[in-house]
Amino acid sequence: MDDPLFEDIKTFIIENWGYNCEDLTRNTTLERDLGITGDDADVIMARFVDKFNIVDYSEFEISEYFGSETFDLIGPILNFFRKQKIVKKQLTLGDLEEAVKRSKLK
Amino acid sequence: MTYMQVSGVESIFHSIRDQVSGNNLSDNSKGGISGGNLNGPTILFSGLPLIPKQIIPKSLLGRFVAGSRFTSASSVFFRNIIPSSWPRSAYLPKSVSLGGQLGRVTSAVGFYITIIQLTIENWQNSSQEDRHVWGSAVPGAFLPPSKRNFNDEN
Helix, strand or coil: CCCHHHHHHHHHHHHHCCCCCCCCCCCCECCCCCCCCHHHHHHHHHHHHHHCCCCECCCCCHHHCCCCCCCCCHHHHHHHHCCCCCCCCCCEHHHHHHHHHHCECC | CCHHHHHCHHHHHHHHHHHHHCCCCCHHHCCCHHHCCCHHHHHHHHCCCCEEHHHCCHHHHCCCCCCCCEECHHHHHHHHHCCCCCCCCCCCCCCCCHHHHHHHHHHHHHHHHHHHHHHHHHHHHCCHHHHHHCHHHCCCCCCCHHHCCCHHHC
């Protein structure tokens, strides 16, 4: 049994997303494992900061973690011509737990 | 009178069929994509993520709209007209709401309509000899030529 905070985060993900939620751990990534991407990521993250009262998310750059709406045509083409390739970071449930503890998402 | 006729479902099917084939369109838009019937490509492109999120007001997609990401017109449209409380469909792509699911399936629907339009257009523009060659998609194509019922053979 995980601690209550992590259980709350798991419940939040199950209630708001519901897909691929059979085995949620702290290492579960939102985009790669759960498939949360595009506009869904905007919606989920907005609900997350509301529910867990995250007051500081000014340093959180969502495009570093999530891609465009599905079937992205432009992103790979732009990335091909960039000198410095964009490597997407992965946001995990553990990161969300840390954000709630610090009340800061970054 | 069948259930479909009574409920009006049949007329909806006929309407979709006519839109796809261009049957009820004005003369200048008949004849498929090359004739100006751009239903399929329009739906296809409305579902592609071609709009920079920076130009979308935060009131439409939420407070995290930023960065170098793109969204589609259909996603913004359906997410804002369909309440997020409506139940999601098990038959549509994964998304957080029914509006998101419809936004994601739009490009696929447009793709298939475009393919159907191109097929119909090719079929209408092809000669009888061509139809014999790729006639395996035609009912009766495997019958001997004397049994086939093509219009110009009557």
